[in-house]
Amino acid sequence: MTFSDNIPGAGDASTLVTTTGGGANQVRVRAYNERLVLSLVRRNAGVSKAEIARLTGLSAQTVSVIMRSLEKDGLLMRGEPTRGRVGQPSVPMRLNPDAVYSFGLKMGRRSADLVLMDFVGEIRLNRHFTYPYPDPRRIIDFVTRGIADLEAKLSTTQRAAIAGVGISAPFELWNWAPEVGAPAGAMDAWRGFDLQAEVAARLPYPVYLQNDATSACGAELVFGIGPRYPDFVYFYVGSFIGGGIVLNSALFVGRTGTAGAIGPLPVRNKNGETRQLLEIASIFVLERLLRDRGIDPQPLWYAADQWIDFGEPLEIWIRDSAAALAQAIVAASSIIDFSAAVIDGGFPGWVRERLVRATVEELNKLDLQGIVVPDIVEGQVGAQARAIGGASLPIFNRYHIDQTVLFKEIENAEGA
Template identity: 40%
Template sequence: MRFAPPSAMRVVDRGGGLNQTSVRTYNERLVMSLLRRHGHLSRMEIGQHSGLSAQTVSVIVRSLERDVLVQAGEAQRGRVGPPSIPMSLNPEGAFAIGIKIGRRSIDAVLMDFVGGVRTQTHHNYPEPDPDTVFSLIQEDIEAIRAGMETDQRERLVGIGISLPDDVEIWSNLSSDENWTDINVEDRVARFSELPVYLQNDVTAAAGAELLFGAARELNDFAYFYIGYRSASRLVLNHHVYAGRKGRAASAAEQLASIADLEVSVVAAGLDAEPLSASPGSWPDYGEALDKWIEATASELSSSIMSMLTFVDVDRVIIDGRMPATIRNRLAETVGRKAAAAGLQKDNAPSVAPALTGPFSKALGAASLPFHSRFMVEQVGLTAD
């Protein structure tokens, strides 16, 4: 089955400062991919899932343990024969920086090898002026690295960047520099010796939910992201489809967005700044928010019903740059409206909120170096 999100659209790798964990053999990548998918597996289970011999599994596991990429759990007793020792990825095995560049803000995270967020920053700006944006990125990268222990810095394997495809519209704002002429990965690569990976922001967010969120155990799901620019992605056979040009057709781009909510909030005489400045905590917007949730849920429900005429999925994931309580309300309302519209058959997908939170685009960006350095595309009986 397909395991990971699509590879980064573009990569800049200057090749300096990378340690021995940068490049792994295919079979080592296969073992780590299985552990990421299943959480923990015994050596015997790794062999069953991968088709590798017991001796090969033992050699690989010892090598990965030596490089601190995997760790052994407590022995599981009570069965016939010797105790079973579960293996799992080591959170300290590798680290990556993820940065989301948006029209109104930047998010930066330091992620460990199992998706844990060690550091998280957020900056707002009125316009995406390139000098401001790259200055903030440099500050964040330097601050994140300064806050790491020496051995952790040695295991920092890359920087992932996520941003929208339509940056050309930013060029008509306040800056004299045209975003379409900027090589983002080259600019970021100036700030460190680490390789830089670039991906579409919604594709990256869907990948974060696939690897670390509510869809981790799913093979097929539809992903809807509601932000200032709403979009959707389709995940089939555990693979995010990003389309021929790295960006899937997004029916959700015509849906209600947080920009629509902002208009209603301002019209009601309320402060709209927290919508972008505080994605994890909004004030009570009362009727303006209630109406927006109902309208957005109605449009999402219609999109879901249309989608199901040509593709089957296990679940519909609702995500967005909003507090968890609002995301949960939106998902519940979508599910209710979809059921009322006829989504009641036994094999119909469930509707659930995403778990990665409002920083999912940065988390997805941080996963790009891990995918490139340590994972395989196909997980199953595909050992070399």
């Protein structure tokens, strides 16, 4: 099966459409409809053919043909039939986890993660690499050696099902080098370094690149709270805090791709001084607090889900970060009526829970007149959100339609 160009607004597979420079092409319409069906099954695991037909407006016959084809290709699998009061039994359909795999690389300022993800977003294998600061050569070596190592654990069939490599990385890595303790000029090696091209030159797979916080936000949209909240502002607390914006159930990246960067938002610290959000609510600030108290901060970077309780320094950081996040949420909510503000980060769930609870407390201390306060919720994807978001890039590029089109299709069908 060939999944080709997305065609927004394509109808039944029997309909001929005209595309820019492409003319009428039934094959491309069929490809669009296949992507649409896969996207809906991903969003609604266990959906039946009749429900797909209702949601898409496609004929029952067309849906049946498409789903049989997808099942034959191993992309869909059927569950046990369920019988209603009348009519034929309903057969729930799900994505086949083993149908497609992809590699995801999260490259941060202190550590990198390489994961192998399956078709439903589960991490099957992973590798972790820590460093004092990222060096291009060491990152390339980690990726190439790591992928070779993970490939060796796969069968021939599994290796043939790899869709590509998705990279989730901060942009302009050379900024804030002193904050991560890099020697003078060491981070300048990233200026003009094309990470995507360098990785692609060494691997037999297509390679995709996206900002790390945007990737994490995309993972939350698809695998986390997305089905419950059509609009949310997203905060991912890593070495440096970043974020994203979801509007109408789609990522909004803006004119230059930097919308929702979050970090530069001006907030006041506990001394009443105006600072950027990233100068308060970032893990490098906690690292500095620990060092000032003679506590080894290295456990922060060993494994995001295995932090120890650092006691007073951690509590100070949580309180300061929460106060800054509360201000950022109010600022964001004064511009867009978000239904939720999502907080996640490179730390264990118990830290995230404390940070969210403290943020709610700090928010209630602010002047909220004229503000519709969004739900303040924990992210569901967790510390690996950036790697999962990166690994999603090849899969969604090849097998799914743009989320904006997907939700428009759903809304149009449900409103009919």
